[in-house]
Amino acid sequence: MRPTAAAPLLADEILLRIRNEAAAPPADARFRAGTTRGASQGASGRMEVFVQQLINGITLGSIYGLIAIGYTMVFGIIGMVNFAHGDVFMVSAFIGLIMLLILTSWLGMASVALALLIVLIVAMVFTSLVNWVIERVAYRPLRGSFRLAPLISAIGMSIFLSNFVQVTQGPRNKSVPPLLQDVIVIMEGNGYDVTISYRQLIIWSITAVLLAAFWYLVSKTSLGRAQRACEQDQKMAALVGVDVDRTISITFIIGAALAAVAGTMYLMYYGVVNFSDGFVPGIKAFTAAVLGGIGSLPGAVIGGILIGLIETMWSAYFSIDYKDVAAFAVLAITLIFLPQGLLGRPEVEKV
């Protein structure tokens, strides 16, 4: 293992993005998978290409998994598909971007690690506030109401959030100077080195730490018990002294905080964010939540990593244009043949 500066990797990545931008209008922001290398390398070192795609896929999947936790928890507790969650993720990336600019260009902070930590915390705090307010304003008045009402409200909120960012920050792509460009070469093939970047390592480790922390929170603490109680029966939970409104609010806050982590890492990994970047990652994260079994926390992360792997492998071996089709097809196939997901409980229909 030796660290090297990864100029070619980055150049490739930027070129790919530019090419994609030229081909696709910004309204169709597709999650650009970590397909920066490999797809074009062809025959030179099949094993290396595979390992590289594995690394890229797990990174992308970690981001999906973190967003998916927000979907899965909200769906578990109030049975609602929170359509605005993808846009909350996008908003968090913008908050992270603004904080990063404040730290680097105004305050001139030199330490990248410290800057990233501060950006992460600030984005988590502000995004949590955003989601808390959204829940209070748009979803809570509709609780217990007609089942389609919260769904329409969430779709309205999603349209509102993406257009709010478009109006306040402008429709153009926002790019930040690349951070942490160093990579570690872990396999040397003939002319094709398998690398893992520090950014990817950071994403992996943050995902693992957060997942452990939130798994502990949900399974061992009284808050987690309250959440599981509300999931089963809100009225009964209220009768035994669980503050249902507060528990639901906290669920939204946790979901937003994890989406903010994903948003910050998305910004760090790709270096570009756009107001329309919420929809497709949001749908893919929902796919991940469904694939893993909705309501299940580890399921969301496993589903996310699977979706990330499917996307990168599909791009590398089949067609980069149809990678979103692959993700959506997985969604449809899962729901049709395995509606309870990998780790979920089957739903029993009672008369």
Next chain:
Amino acid sequence: MAAAVPDIAVPHDVRPNFARALRDGAITAAIAFALLLPLIGFKTVQNMRNELELETRFPLLLTIVAIITAARFFGLLVIEPWRERRALHPPAPNATLTAAKSAFANWFTPFAIGFVAVYPILVMLLVPQGALKWIDNFGIQILIYVMLGWGLNIVVGLAGLLDLGYVAFYAVGAYSYSLLAKEFGLSFWILLPLAGCLSAFWGILLGFPVLRLRGDYLAIVTLAFGEIIRLILINWVSFTGGYAGISGIPRPTVFGIPFNANEDGFAATFGLEFSPIHRTLFLYYVILALAMVTAYVTIRLRQLPVGRAWEALREDEIACRSLGINTTSTKLTAFAMGAMFAGFAGSFFAARQGFISPESFTFLESATILSIVVLGGMGSMIGVAVAAVAMIGGTEIMRELDFLKYIFGADFDPTQYRMLLFGFAMVLIMIWKPRGLVGTREPSAFLRERRTILGSFVKEGHG
């Protein structure tokens, strides 16, 4: 910002509680400030070297926070005591008002139909200069959405199947017309039913795999199908033209007579002076007729066994099955009928625009159509039409508000706030009337007398 403060038990005296309003106002101000600080307080802009820089907009931020706080303060001090007083002493029912309301309800439908029939003539008399725009952007545009709303209402309102990918069938209709008309030179009047049939076929095709699904799962799978079709339209460049779309689509003719300035054109044939408004008028009445056909077919279908089976299926699938209703064919006919009307609308859309691209068939369109159906109150055809007028007309009218430039300065562009307000309106209407603008339903099957019932008694859109 109405609910941004913890719930407090409502005091029983209805006098305005000044201390509470002050405290809640302060909390609202703090929350609004923190909420809007990152995205309104700062703006990222690209400088000459293509690097991002930050600009601050604190005066704007403070103005918006002040407006929100004032609204919250006013709401607590004036509106809330007023509402409580009303709740304590409800006003006595006013006989004339009730009579006026029922007369309005009785006469609204015939009046509305009469109005849309004479709308283009009215417009031409009132604004002879901008008539084309008013008929095209408002009349035709709204009627397309009315028709789509009524088509989706069959699936969501009658059969209770939540479909978030409805725009896919609209796209199938549009692309069928465009490709067949361009490749084979077939006329609009042959392709209109053909496009409807193709869309209905796709409705059945996509309906088959999702027969077992209900509720949100069904919604998500239909969304996935809609997106898959759009992605195929984008990526299958040799067939669909990809992002560039299809242009030069043949325009509709009056049974063979084209709308142009030539010898054999419409104007010359009927001895009129050539004007582009002839085509617009023709298109207006075509889409009006199509929308009326949709409404008529839906109303008639509700009386037929298949329509009753849809509604029974919506209320209770298991009971339905035990009564011997074939749920498979019931669901598939609902999908097929809804898709067929979307196909008609799609081929009309392609013929009207002369150009289509995948950009017109995004998820946002599906969401718009669904929100029109839900906001209108799904059981009611009139409600859906009113919602379409409000949502589509409302966002179109934002294009016309140039006078706001005198208030907010010359670089104020009202069009960019269209979708922002659209999303916000969706949330507000849902909070205000979760069952839609028309909250009552008229069951098609009844005992002794026909009565309207509350919308909450039916299971529309439950999957």
